[in-house]
Amino acid sequence: MLDLQKTKLAVEQAYQQFSQIPGGANADYIPFLANIPGNLAAVAVVTTRGDVVSAGEAQYRFAIESISKVCTLALLLEDWGSEVVQEKIGAEATGMPFNSVMALDLHGGKPLSPLVNAGAIASTSLVKAHSVEERWQRILLMQRQMGSGQIALSAELNESEQSTNSHNRAIAWLLHSAGYMYCDPMEACDVYTRQCSTLLTTVELATMGATLASGGINPLTKERVLKPENTPRILAEMTMEGLYDSSGDWAYTVGLPGKSGVGGGILAVVPGVMGIAAFAPPLDKVGNSVRGQKMVAAVAKILGFNLYKGA
Known part of the structure; x- marks a missing residue:
């Protein structure tokens, strides 16, 4: 059983440790993204039970992109x-x-x-x-x-x-x-x-992850969105290509299916347990949020989630 208090502490610790570290730059080939304040940051968890935990500016709407x-x-x-x-x-x-x-x-x-x-x-x-x-x-x-239902085109x-x-x-x-x-x-x-031009919050992004984690049921609306047999296919694709050229490194170091976007969002899925999401606009050289990766990886590590780790 997931310890909610430990999850809250993990989210807060990840945010405090990594939300303002230096490095990276906003995507500048899309003018809208170039103008987003680079100091914004958030991390959120939504569990398959419907628990929501967040830190930072988790209600700020950013570009979903990829x-x-x-x-x-x-x-x-x-x-x-x-x-x-x-x-x-x-x-x-x-x-x-x-x-x-x-x-x-x-x-x-x-x-x-x-x-x-x-x-x-x-x-x-x-x-x-x-x-x-x-x-x-x-x-x-x-x-x-x-x-x-609040996700909308900008x-x-x-x-x-x-x-x-x-x-x-x-x-x-x-x-x-x-x-x-x-x-x-x-x-x-x-x-x-x-x-690619819709806006969503970090909590909404984590909810997407939780929907995949729960086998296709949105844990907040309780609506079945996907057939259960389709979610493993999505998670497999995320493992192979979810973080662009860094997908292999992400699987090696974090061990969870993930997906990034050049709007600064990062999503990871713990099957059966939760979605973990983060947002911070500055990107590394392959297009992944520098601080977002660190925050999501920290939450997963603190809570002990890695698909390739033994019991």
Whole structure:
């Protein structure tokens, strides 16, 4: 049984120790993100029982960015099942940066992972929908069901993203030429950019993790969001590609499925127990929050959670 008092102490200790350490820089290639105050920080835990523990500015709304890929993958698994997703998108680490074009070229145009940009754009195109708006609304609904109904699109962030996404538009056309695009390429890129442009809190991010930890039931709303057989697939993908080029190092040192976003969010999942989330805008060289990684790793270590550790 999880000790709630120990969890509170772990969250507070992680925040006090790592929330203001130096290092990293905001993502500057998206103007909206460049202007977020770099001193912001928060860490939160949501358990499968519905307990919520947080420290810092855990109600500050920040950009979900690449963490949205987890939600779209979840929707895709619900729509099509794991075999179709593995066949059409993939379940392998690319071994290259998250926005790599070379990774596509080396693998015949197949994106390999739904958690890199190419795979995420292909995933967006595969979501069942009859129109661009239906595609977008279904993805937004999944984010809300996994996190909270307060998650919403930021028009300012979306405009900032749409005006700087030429690289992703190129990736969408490459996917189309290789046969791995399942709707109009520019429609897919537009919706993918929107899904990255929603704002959420650190508590809502931890709730997404707790939904995965509980086998698909949101512990705060008590709603079943995902089929239980789909959550292990999501956690496996997070282990392989969740923290970009640092995914292997994260698995080696922390031992939990994780996902990061260039908005400064970090998520880790302890299956059957909790979601752990953190937020701090400055990123390391591969795009992961410097302080967020430290805070999440500290909570996991203090509480003794590592999937690869013996009983």
